Amino acid sequence: MGAVRPDNPLFRYRDVVDDWPAFETAVASPLPATIWAHPARITREALRSLLAEAGIDARPVAWQPSALRLPAGLRPGAHWGQAAGLYHAQEEASMVPVTLLDPQPGHRVLDLCAAPGNKTAQAALALGNRGTVVANDVAKGRLAAIRHLIKRLGLMNVSVTCRPAQDYSPHAGGFDRVIADVPCSCEGTVRKSSQPSAQALCETRERLVARQTAILDKAVRLCRPGGRIVYSTCTFAPEENEQVVDALLRRYPDELRLLPVSLPGLYLAPGLTGWRGRTFLPELAQAVRLWPHHNNTGGFFIALLERVGGECREGARAAERPTDGHWLEGIVQRYAIPGSALAGLRLVHRGRKYAQLIAADHEPPARPERVFFGLPTVGVQMKPPKLTTAGVMALGAYARRNVVELDESQAQAYTRRQVVTLQPGQGIGLGESGSVVVRRRGYGLGLGVVSPAAEDGSRHLASLYPRSWAAEVP
Numbered sequence: 001m002g003a004v005r006p007d008n009p010l011f012r013y014r015d016v017v018d019d020w021p022a023f024e025t026a027v028a029s030p031l032p033a034t035i036w037a038h039p040a041r042i043t044r045e046a047l048r049s050l051l052a053e054a055g056i057d058a059r060p061v062a063w064q065p066s067a068l069r070l071p072a073g074l075r076p077g078a079h080w081g082q083a084a085g086l087y088h089a090q091e092e093a094s095m096v097p098v099t100l101l102d103p104q105p106g107h108r109v110l111d112l113c114a115a116p117g118n119k120t121a122q123a124a125l126a127l128g129n130r131g132t133v134v135a136n137d138v139a140k141g142r143l144a145a146i147r148h149l150i151k152r153l154g155l156m157n158v159s160v161t162c163r164p165a166q167d168y169s170p171h172a173g174g175f176d177r178v179i180a181d182v183p184c185s186c187e188g189t190v191r192k193s194s195q196p197s198a199q200a201l202c203e204t205r206e207r208l209v210a211r212q213t214a215i216l217d218k219a220v221r222l223c224r225p226g227g228r229i230v231y232s233t234c235t236f237a238p239e240e241n242e243q244v245v246d247a248l249l250r251r252y253p254d255e256l257r258l259l260p261v262s263l264p265g266l267y268l269a270p271g272l273t274g275w276r277g278r279t280f281l282p283e284l285a286q287a288v289r290l291w292p293h294h295n296n297t298g299g300f301f302i303a304l305l306e307r308v309g310g311e312c313r314e315g316a317r318a319a320e321r322p323t324d325g326h327w328l329e330g331i332v333q334r335y336a337i338p339g340s341a342l343a344g345l346r347l348v349h350r351g352r353k354y355a356q357l358i359a360a361d362h363e364p365p366a367r368p369e370r371v372f373f374g375l376p377t378v379g380v381q382m383k384p385p386k387l388t389t390a391g392v393m394a395l396g397a398y399a400r401r402n403v404v405e406l407d408e409s410q411a412q413a414y415t416r417r418q419v420v421t422l423q424p425g426q427g428i429g430l431g432e433s434g435s436v437v438v439r440r441r442g443y444g445l446g447l448g449v450v451s452p453a454a455e456d457g458s459r460h461l462a463s464l465y466p467r468s469w470a471a472e473v474p
């Protein structure tokens, strides 16, 4: 008897898996952690070297030029580079949908079920951190994870909304790329978490399928003719996968087509064309499945669709009223940040505490109302206004004055919020005292305050690293 017994919910796939013993072995083994390098902050090779210095042998992922696979058992957060936003951890199979969707600078992108924001982040950076990504999720409590990701990765082109995707305003349309990474029974995450019982799955499947179908229908209607939609789940269930796509292809025979896809270096198994007596359209074989034993990943289903006809209502766009730039001007002067670092961005003040940097060409729909948007960059209630930690992480690498570069042990003390003693002469263009950009290996970490120099030239650096972030840094 193999590892997947008849009472296991995965046993129902025995007849559609090509190599059942290999599948059983794969689902019983731990999932390797994968990360991708922040494209505006570090190359994959530089990241690999940085990790190697810490004794971490990360291996390039063949099909994804920015991704690395970490050694077995290593947590992605074990290196400080994660907290500094140099890389992001995302399961390898989960990177595939947006890679296939291929958003390009200039595209307007909608992510209908976005939390915790992995695919939003991929899309936002693929757009060069400019233009428009709208990240939506129905679960208000999960939006904090998107907010945190925006800050850590310095995303300046994202607006976040909180609506049931199936009820999204029909006037919000006009997207070139739509991500429908729908809620599902999550069977493909079996290597990360324990499985729900077969009974629990049966109870929710019907409801899930109805919601998934409604969300994909909305995705189609919000996509511009000529635009593309990616439908994905992390489950094996054909009811939630091929069956949903089949229903939409039949509903929109003249408006929708399924595109063939491939990724050199990654084996993508074909979608199913039938399941338990039900026959799907033959083109469903062009949808793809990631079975865990093929590429040593989690399980995923992905269908790339093109909207070839029909209509799409485009409503009003939210107008960003630029704020008086004086807050940023003071900061730019203090740290001698070159204008090129702010090209294509504008500062907007809508909250009480912070002003946000947002792409000047950001054009989210006027409806639904946004919960938040842009990168909180300047704390406007402080006197004088100060860069936020996220602001330093995004802009600190460009600063040429009032900068302190810390060595490894100083940086550790700084992120633990301890006072750091600076060597005489340590620091770049330091003024008498006051706030400074703190860097490690040239990457912005956060803000600090330096004391006036003592007689021997040494100074103290007080850490302003946020208490809530400190726990994340090893």
Ligand SMILES: C[S@@+](CC[C@H](N)C(=O)[O-])C[C@H]1O[C@@H](n2cnc3c(N)ncnc32)[C@H](O)[C@@H]1O
Residues within 6 Å of the ligand: 094, 112, 113, 114, 115, 116, 117, 118, 119, 120, 136, 137, 138, 139, 142, 163, 164, 165, 166, 181, 182, 183, 184, 211
């Ligand atoms: C598979 S997760 C999305 C993962 C995300 N795309 C990522 O890559 O980080 C599905 C998400 O759908 C959200 N969700 C569930 N029902 C929804 C609905 N009706 N409308 C919008 N979002 C929904 C859940 O809160 C959950 O965050």
